[in-house]
Amino acid sequence: MRTSILAIASLLSIFLLLSIPCATSSNDSVHEAFLQCLYDQSQPSNPISAVLYTPNNSSFSSVLQSYIRNLRFNETTTPKPLLILTALDVSHIQAAIVCAKTHGLQMKVRSGGHDYEGVSYWSDSPFFILDMFNLRSVNVNISDETAWVQSGATLGEVYYGIANKSNTHGFPAGVCPTVGVGGHLSGGGYGNMMRKYGLTVDNIVDAQIIDVNGRVLDRAAMGEDLFWAITGGGGVSFGVVLAYKIKLVVVPSIVTVFTVERTYEQHATDVVYRWQQVADKLDNRIFIRMIIDVVNSTTKTGEKTIRASFLSLFLGDSKTLLSLMNQSFPELGLNQTDCIEMSWAESVLYWTGFASGTPVDILLSRTPQVLTHLKRKSDYLQQPIPKDGLEFIFQKMIELERPVLTFNPYGGRMSEIPASEKPFPHRAGNIAKIQYATNWNEDGVEIANHYVNLTRKLHGYMTPFVSKFPRQAFLNYRDLDIGINHNGPNSFLEGAVYGVKYFLGNYNRLVKVKTKVDPGNFFRNEQSIPVLPSRRK
Numbered sequence: 079m080r081t082s083i084l085a086i087a088s089l090l091s092i093f094l095l096l097s098i099p100c101a102t103s104s105n106d107s108v109h110e111a112f113l114q115c116l117y118d119q120s121q122p123s124n125p126i127s128a129v130l131y132t133p134n135n136s137s138f139s140s141v142l143q144s145y146i147r148n149l150r151f152n153e154t155t156t157p158k159p160l161l162i163l164t165a166l167d168v169s170h171i172q173a174a175i176v177c178a179k180t181h182g183l184q185m186k187v188r189s190g191g192h193d194y195e196g197v198s199y200w201s202d203s204p205f206f207i208l209d210m211f212n213l214r215s216v217n218v219n220i221s222d223e224t225a226w227v228q229s230g231a232t233l234g235e236v237y238y239g240i241a242n243k244s245n246t247h248g249f250p251a252g253v254c255p256t257v258g259v260g261g262h263l264s265g266g267g268y269g270n271m272m273r274k275y276g277l278t279v280d281n282i283v284d285a286q287i288i289d290v291n292g293r294v295l296d297r298a299a300m301g302e303d304l305f306w307a308i309t310g311g312g313g314v315s316f317g318v319v320l321a322y323k324i325k326l327v328v329v330p331s332i333v334t335v336f337t338v339e340r341t342y343e344q345h346a347t348d349v350v351y352r353w354q355q356v357a358d359k360l361d362n363r364i365f366i367r368m369i370i371d372v373v374n375s376t377t378k379t380g381e382k383t384i385r386a387s388f389l390s391l392f393l394g395d396s397k398t399l400l401s402l403m404n405q406s407f408p409e410l411g412l413n414q415t416d417c418i419e420m421s422w423a424e425s426v427l428y429w430t431g432f433a434s435g436t437p438v439d440i441l442l443s444r445t446p447q448v449l450t451h452l453k454r455k456s457d458y459l460q461q462p463i464p465k466d467g468l469e470f471i472f473q474k475m476i477e478l479e480r481p482v483l484t485f486n487p488y489g490g491r492m493s494e495i496p497a498s499e500k501p502f503p504h505r506a507g508n509i510a511k512i513q514y515a516t517n518w519n520e521d522g523v524e525i526a527n528h529y530v531n532l533t534r535k536l537h538g539y540m541t542p543f544v545s546k547f548p549r550q551a552f553l554n555y556r557d558l559d560i561g562i563n564h565n566g567p568n569s570f571l572e573g574a575v576y577g578v579k580y581f582l583g584n585y586n587r588l589v590k591v592k593t594k595v596d597p598g599n600f601f602r603n604e605q606s607i608p609v610l611p612s613r614r615k
């Protein structure tokens with residue numbers, strides 16, 4: 079018996095010795111053939127060699143890390159790309175698609191790199207990154223209130239481009255200026271004007287995409303189904319989005335912001351309870367985000383307590399705001415001294431946490447204010463959490479200490495838009511979207527697992543109080559816990575697991591569009607839209 083085990087073991091080691099170099103050399107030869115293909119496709123006027131970074135290049139790591147916005151995926155153990163292609167021209171993207179398709183390589187598309195699970199810059203299978211940060215033009219046309227914005231632009235660059243031309247126009251998108259247009263606009267996008275103007279995708283009028291055959295298509299050429307899909311269904315399942323044409327919205331020259339905080343001892347439970355009754359029913363110019371975290375108690379030394387912070391944007395002056403708040407939400411106790419009037423562009427800085435007086439051109443900076451390790455999850459609140467439920471959650475938050483809950487109110491324009499208008503389905507019937515957020519500074523997989531687990535635990539404690547059957551989630555708050563696609567024979571079934579949570583009844587239409595435009599499933603990632611089983615190649 080012992081002899082036969084030894085014989086099998088030695089046979090196995092011979093097999094491994096033979097097979098490992100084979101696998102490596104086959105990877106190497108695919109890599110080389112892919113590189114050769116890129117060179118062959120290169121046009122003399124736009125040489126591709128100028129935008130290729132392989133691991134042998136001294137800038138490879140810095141180019142890779144420049145747009146890693148979650149340090150959880152900047153570990154030595156994080157899988158690295160075979161190369162990074164920092165496209166400067168459409169021909170570079172076309173070459174990347176044609177060659178990756180020919181050589182069966184996975185392409186990850188990265189614009190701003192803010193994906194919460196880093197799916198734009200790592201993968202478990204061999205891959206390369208198509209980096210879009212060079213394609214970042216923002217062309218604002220105030221006369222027809224539109225702008226063409228390229229995918230590699232940041233939201234800050236878009237906001238600055240608008241504010242530079244008009245102090246009465248804005249755009250309803252996210253509150254972090256370094257977020258990229260490519261991921262944000264293709265995945266839904268929301269910000270503090272959504273109660274008045276809806277989501278970012280509700281304000282897109284045209285787009286340019288490069289499809290799986292390398293064709294550049296605008297809205298008219300791609301057709302309404304594909305345009306619908308890439309305005310909320312995630313661009314990368316369908317092609318490479320080059321640019322979006324957005325519709326600007328009108329903002330008053332003076333807006334008002336405030337931040338009001340209430341600790342548990344200052345009756346936070348009552349105010350939080352009341353916020354749930356009114357936040358989605360207020361005048362749609364008022365947006366009040368509610369953030370609940372754990373802080374040191376100022377009354378009991380050494381103890382922790384709950385703090386609820388109410389961060390607001392009002393599209394109007396402070397006098398009007400106070401009058402509306404006194405009628406609808408007096409329990410918050412808002413005072414004139416809490417209110418700060420400013421321009422809309424300045425309110426973007428206020429919401430991002432910049433000190434008062436910071437020049438608006440800071441919006442052009444691509445350096446994130448905070449770079450940390452993080453985990454995010456999402457939920458939808460459809461019924462107010464009763465007071466004893468709030469007490470339970472607060473107790474659990476104090477035990478867990480680190481995860482923070484952020485509630486973004488819906489209602490207003492969000493409730494008027496039908497759920498099928500865009501792939502994003504979470505419209506009427508939702509009081510708020512909830513974000514679970516845990517940040518930490520320490521490197522390492524073990525510590526990351528610890529904090530990720532804390533986030534999952536809080537998500538677990540919230541189960542009785544949030545949407546059910548399915549428990550819904552927001553695509554732009556990417557969360558691989560809710561399902562992963564291995565893009566193999568079970569891809570269609572695996573896709574439905576997360577797809578229905580992100581898209582509800584719109585999921586089937588997304589699968590149909592995908593099957594039509596990319597039947598070979600070239601554009602894929604851990605949570606992409608799969609093709610119908612009979613059409614997989």
Ligand code: FDA
Nearest residue numbers: 189190191192193252253254258260261262268313314319
């Ligand atoms: P990234 O480049 O990582 O891309 C994200 C996804 O889109 C990936 O799957 C990627 O492949 C794909 N993609 C990117 N460019 C593409 C292109 N040109 N064509 C096709 N596919 C492309 N959200 C929100 O709605 N409101 C908010 O206020 C915020 N705030 C916020 C703050 C911070 C600090 C972070 C880290 C994230 C947010 N988000 C957010 C979430 C954000 O909207 C989401 O992560 C976006 O997908 C990020 O887009 P990027 O281009 O930066 O990411």
